[in-house]
Amino acid sequence: MPSFKVLVVDDEFDFLETIVKRLQKRKIDATGVGSGLEALKLLEETSFDILILDVKMPKMDGIETLKEIKRRWPAVEVIMLTGHASVESGMQGMQLGAFDYVMKPAKLDDLIEKMVQAYERKLLREKQIR
Amino acid sequence: MSSYKPKVLVVDDEARFRETLIKLLNTKLIEATGAESGMEAIEKITENKYDVILLDVRMPGMTGIEALAKIKKIDPLLEVIILTGHASVDTAIEIMKHGGCEYLLKPCPVDELTARIDAAYERKVTRTKVKAKTP
Amino acid sequence: MKENFSGRSRFVNYLVPLCLFAASWPVGRTGGALYALGALILAGLSFFLFRHLVHQINQAEQRSCELDEQLIQSQKLAAIGELSSGIAHEINNPLAIIGQEVEWLRHLFETSTLQEEKDRGEFSDSLKQISSQVDRCRDITHKLLNFARKMDPVMQAVELNRLIDDMAALVEKEAKLNNINIIREFQKDLPLVTSDPPFLRQVILNLLNNATYAIEANGTITISTKDNKDGRVEIAVADTGRGIPKEHLKKIFDPFFTTKPPGKGTGLGLSICHGIIQRVGGTISVISQLDRGTTFTIRLPIAP
Known part of the structure; x- marks a missing residue:
């Protein structure tokens, strides 16, 4: 398993706590925050490789957060996570540069596999720019 | 929050854009002034104190990117x-390099x-504090 | 050049069997009926052989015509992309000034108490209109720049069937509400493809969304994959929707071409798809029949 840093952003506290614990159990360096604004704040201090971003959140939703992240930290790969399959927001998300758009509930193994691919992409892009 | 107004320099060669923006920012409790070129911006920055610079990229003479490098120095x-x-994306990446x-x-x-100016101003304040702590 | 070639081949088509036949004629007279018959069969055979050959040549020609058309199409799109991003850039600056003047007017207006109540209403309504139209233009220019920006693809291994299945699942729920079925005809053991996964997701999602739009309600979308055995894989998205009129078909990948009402959709979706597929080294094409449906076919190189 390559070592990368993951930030999970979700306003549902129970879900957030569980997923972060389960990822940590798999030896993945995972952190959780409860809103888009908290995520932006944390990104200013700490760098992450991958973000798991819930689409439906109060105040600043996932799409808005994604827009902001891609503007300020274009190298971070973002996987959108959604409870409601919405084609419109899916298209928006992909157009704004998300790596993937995944429906809840997602199997942990699938999610980890997608993270590995997203991380591979991040490394490849860094190599390409250099 | 103190009653301090962030000091902003608007650098843009288009006069009407610069002037109206300055007027608008001044109504939003931001102290804005203007410069019409990269050269003028650099002169003003060496003489006065600013918190945030709004910088256009395409300007005659010195481009925004060249000005950016000098400003950061x-x-x-x-x-x-x-x-x-x-x-x-190319310009964006080039700009990111300057940090x-x-x-x-x-x-x-x-x-x-x-909103961006306020956020940038807050960042500047925290950074200045951090720098003051580390000798 | 092509005209000449096909003209000549048509000529050859008739000339050669005729010569053979003519050559066989005197033989038949002197050497008996058998020879004549043999020669006749030979002539007939060669006639069919040549017809077959010419048919093949014509087919090859048609294929190269299609290729040429694709080349012209992509060159045209590149030119339009370049031009439109230039225009978008130029328009953004005056647009920024208009937007600011409106905000300034609004500020002046809100702090003044001079006008009559009725005038005030109309004045602020006009201001609102100007700024909402500026927003609309801004939306267009920003999307256009998104479309034109040269983002290099990042190539990595893709399990195509799974990627498509994920996107189909995303569309499925909304589609079911309108009684639209999504059928998956995936070739098993499809080779891993080296491509840009998020780019491909964007394209597949776009095509599926267009397909549901074309069907509106009650219909089927069939999405299939297959290994073309020529170093390429093929993805087809077929819908049973209203189809695309012939005169629209040629323009379908052009930026700003849309059949949706004004304000809905910028007409950039398919040209973005075209741009993406081109950047990952593939091709995208369309066939359509009115009231029967439309099929988009993507061919992707397995290795870049």
Whole structure:
């Protein structure tokens, strides 16, 4: 398993706590925050490789957060996570540069596999720019 | 929150854009002045204190990117927001290399711009504090 | 050049069997009926052989015509992309000034108490209109720049069937509400493809969304994959929708071409798809029949 840093952003506290614990159990360096604004704040201090971003959140939703992240930290790969399959927001998300758009509930193994691919992409892009 | 107004320099060669933006920012409790070229901006920055610079990319004489490099040399703590009608990933990446700046595409509503300026100003304050702590 | 070639081949088509036949004629007279018959069969055979050959040549020609058309199409799109991003850039600056003047007018207006109540209403309504139209233009220019920006693809291994299945699942729920079925005809053991996964997701999602739009309600979308055995894989998205009129078909990948009402959709979706597929080294094409449906076919190189 390559070592990368993951930030999970979700306003549902129970879900957030569980997923972060389960990822940590798999030896993945995972952190959780409860809103888009908290995520932006944390990104200013700490760098992450991958973000798991819930689409439906109060105040600043996932799409808005994604827009902001891609503007300020274009190298971070973002996987959108959604409870409601919405084609419109899916298209928006992909157009704004998300790596993937995944429906809840997602199997942990699938999610980890997608993270590995997203991380591979991040490394490849860094190599390409250099 | 103190009653201090962030000091902003608007660098844009288009006079009407610069002047109206300055008027609008001044109504939003931001102290804004203007410069019509990269050269003038650098002169003003060496003489006065600013918190945030709004910088156009395409200007005759010195481009925004060249100005950005010089500005960061004069005062690395200065926050720069690139405000341009010309966007490309190449310029964005080039700008990111200089660090500590944001990238906004024209036209941009003044409310969004003031929000960015406030955020940039806050960042500057925290950075200055951190720097003061580390000798 | 092509005209000449096909003209000549048509000529050859008739000339050669005729010569053979003519050559066989005197033989038949002197050497008996058998020879004549043999020669006749030979002539007939060669006639069919040549017809077959010419048919093949014509087919090859048609294929190269299609290729040429694709080349012209992509060159045209590149030119339009370049031009439109230039225009978008130029328009952004005056647009920024208009937007700011409106905000300034609004500020002046809100702090003044001079006008009559009725005038005030109309004045602020006009201001609102100007700024909402500026927003609309801004939306267009920003999307256009998104479309034109040269983002290099990042190539990595893709399990195509799974990627498509994920996107189909995303569309499925909304589609079911309108009684639209999504059928998957995936070739098993499809080779891993080296491509840009998020780019491909964007394209597949776009095509599926267009397909549901074309069907509106009650219909089927069939999405299939297959290994073309020529170093390429093929993805087809077929819908049973209203189809695309012939005169629209040629323009379908052009930026700003849309059949949706004004304000809905910028007409950039398919040209973005075209741009993406081109950047990952593939091709995208369309066939359509009115009231029967439309099929988009993507061919992707397995290795870049």
